[in-house]
Amino acid sequence: MANEVLKKGGEVASEVLGETRSFDFEGMRFGVKVWRASASDARAHGTSTVPIVLVHGFAQQASTWDDTARLLADAGARCFGFELAGHGAGACSAGGDPAERPDFFDLCFQARALLAFCRVVARDAGVAPVLVGYSMGGRVALRAACLAADDLRGGDQLNRTALRSSAAIAPRGRDRRLDAIAALILESAGLGPVDDAAREALRERNFAWAARVRGEGVSAFMNWWAGLPLFESQRNLANDQQKRLRVGRLANDAESLALSFERAGAHVMPPKQETIRALCELSRRGIPVNYLAGELDAKYCKVLADLRAESQGAISCRIVPAAGHNVHLEQPEAFGAILEEVVESCTPEPAAP
Template identity: 70%
Template sequence: MASEVLKKGGEVTSEVWGETRGFDFEGMRFGVKAWRASASNAREGGALSAPIVLVHGFAQQASTWDKVALSLSCAGVECFAFELAGHGKSAHPTVGDVPGRKAFDLVFQAQALLAFCEAVAHVAGRLPVLVGYSMGGRVALQAARLVADDLRDGGELSRISLRSSAAFAPCDRARRLDVAGACQRDVTANAARMSAAVPFSALVLESAGLGPADAASRGALRERNFAWAARVRGEGVSAFTDWWAGLPLFESQRNLPVDQRERLRAGRLANDTELLALSFERAGAHAMSSQGESIRTLCELAAKGIPVSYLAGELDVKYCKVASTLQAESQGAVSCRVAPAAGHNIHLEQPEVFASILKEVVESCTPKPVAP
């Protein structure tokens, strides 16, 4: 459970909490925030709910999930927010050398995310539901692609994380807990899937792109992302943030309460200019698999019994079209839903609706209690 994974060595006094820690992968520390499930709302019969791993969007951090995670934890579901390279409490690698820049690569971050999901599964005793929003959805989709490629080749996902440096630990690196040596609960219900190298029980993509449609589209996306990187370097985070918030994609967020908009802006301003630029250059949509390959990946996971869902807000015209395309191309294998009265960021604009949808997904992935 979250308290076992992330505790400081003493007793956890509150039933529901959010605490930031770190996860090490091949020399890079990724920030993690966890919310403990409320014991008073544990599932009837003692069955463990599938935990949830949440991945934020560009220029955000783990706190963007606070409302949703609190709602879920109060309902007995543990949540772990994974922070991408250069965001939140994740380490700021030296960006002038190759190893430092590698941390921002889409594939590297996807590998780290898979390692984290596996670590959560080993400690929590249930495979997590993987949820990615926007850029986080891009990383989650790349992770799914790595899994699908591995399954297609008939192999098992490399477990290098559990054989080497991966661990949960406080951000000051004190009192590290080695996940590989942690005591595990009964994972019988998940044994088949874990042996099949899929370290998550379901995949939920929120307002995420599916990749370039063709080579021309990839080139255009690359040109756009590198232009954005140049803009943030040239203008600085403050001016860039104001421009970014003014994009039509985020128009619906202008209706949020003033205090919520101010917190959102403060979170964006907390980022580093160069690290945001590297995120555009090395993990932008141009670095994704093609749209056709992404759809194939999602269909293959669904065929393996891994539920796949795609969510878009009804006010987000661009990603409603993505959902429509995915629904048609997957022939219904992927569950595509449109959230009412929400734009690009559903979990921010309609947190109760989003939490309700995730509860349904968790329920579908949680074994029913065995009758006495």
């Protein structure tokens, strides 16, 4: 059972700008960072907007959202950075040793924890949050949305029959089973393997990477990781941004990173076609889905193009100019503007006097 009060003595409504807390779920402690407008900014805006839950990528922490979250907080939004297993402030278990409970790193376990956290945010805010996931965090956010759609009863495999049933997914506002998520935004996120051969290739790659980080250590592995073509555009970031990015990557332990590859990699996702069907059904039933990719990221622009074609307009797909794989880091203002637009579309109209 999820702990419905964030640690440190207060509920979600009592958070302050930039404070780090934690969220307990079935023995796992997840780190949470919170940004909100100052009291004067909140009074100036005078409205209650939909909260935003942000999920970072591999080897990152919630602080990767700082620039975007502060822009959104200045506009009156409350943002929550949810840290994945073994990342940031979260401990893997009571003893903090990831090897004690490798199941905490399972994609489905983390998705269930994220969904439970979204429900706490929704309860305390009085409105469901917009859920945003980047890269690996996008996989977890996607899985959480599918679990919500499956009425939390489908187990580890997506129940496609339930997804097609109006009893399992009803328009938001009429079925409280989907009140945990107001909208889903996926940033540079994979959608799953296209077939068994692709799944096996991804599994072999991820296990090889896990062996590499265990064998070489975090520093050497991250030197290699940062040099991947996927992150080429990040070499154009300001020196202080590149330094913070590296410091964040080095703040991880090898076993946690290895388990993330093995137990939450793309090879454990449902098939791509099943994922796209689920996303389309979410959109059709009142949960808007947005997919974002940077124009300099050829790999995920191709994912976006395939999703746009196969969803036949059911999913909003946007390419962000002058950005690579990490859109929110490379173009925080453009990314924030898109989030503001989604939040505004999800914000309930004020009650009539």
